[in-house]
Amino acid sequence: NAGVTQTPKFQVLKTGQSMTLQCAQDMNHEYMSWYRQDPGMGLRLIHYSVGAGITDQGEVPNGYNVSRSTTEDFPLRLLSAAPSQTSVYFCASRGTGVDNEQFFGPGTRLTVL
């Protein structure tokens, strides 16, 4: 099992550019989520999905879109990058059992100039 994979590992964007962060998991987990982690702010939930075709907003959804067409994939789209979106982005997945462990991908370090 590869677990949760994310691409790219690093990305530099200019303000106004758009891009998609890829996330995939091979554990057949129903629940997937995207977090951003910033110094002094901790992990903040952007969007999440409880299954294919179902997505919902987290704590900081503005400026981001998601879709979940398959169980395995959960891409995060930045619509028009802003310097405030400079962060480390983590994708995570877990099973649907109560209190199941969250598995995280290795993260994407994004810088917006």
Add this chain to the structure above:
Amino acid sequence: RKEVEQDPGPFNVPEGATVAFNCTYSNSASQSFFWYRQDCRKEPKLLMSVYSSGNEDGRFTAQLNRASQYISLLIRDSKLSDSATYLCVVNIYNAGNNRKLIWGLGTSLAVNP
């Protein structure tokens, strides 16, 4: 008051020392609790769940005090490899039985030779 609070540290301890971290939470509806470990520039990984009766995993012991609303993590015989940030995570179920994870900002531990 933040929902989950941790002393950010850093805690600097010599190898072989015993070190303890506390984490306080404000929502009495919190249902379950976890400690995650995050190495520098890596993703968080589950260290252990925290049960009402307390639980131990080798050199690590986790305790829950519901009356005072805090959880603790004790590390005995510290190793250099224990150097990391330890994240406290609280799971809250709302009226719709939807799960919400609240992440602490983390406590930094440096174990010195």
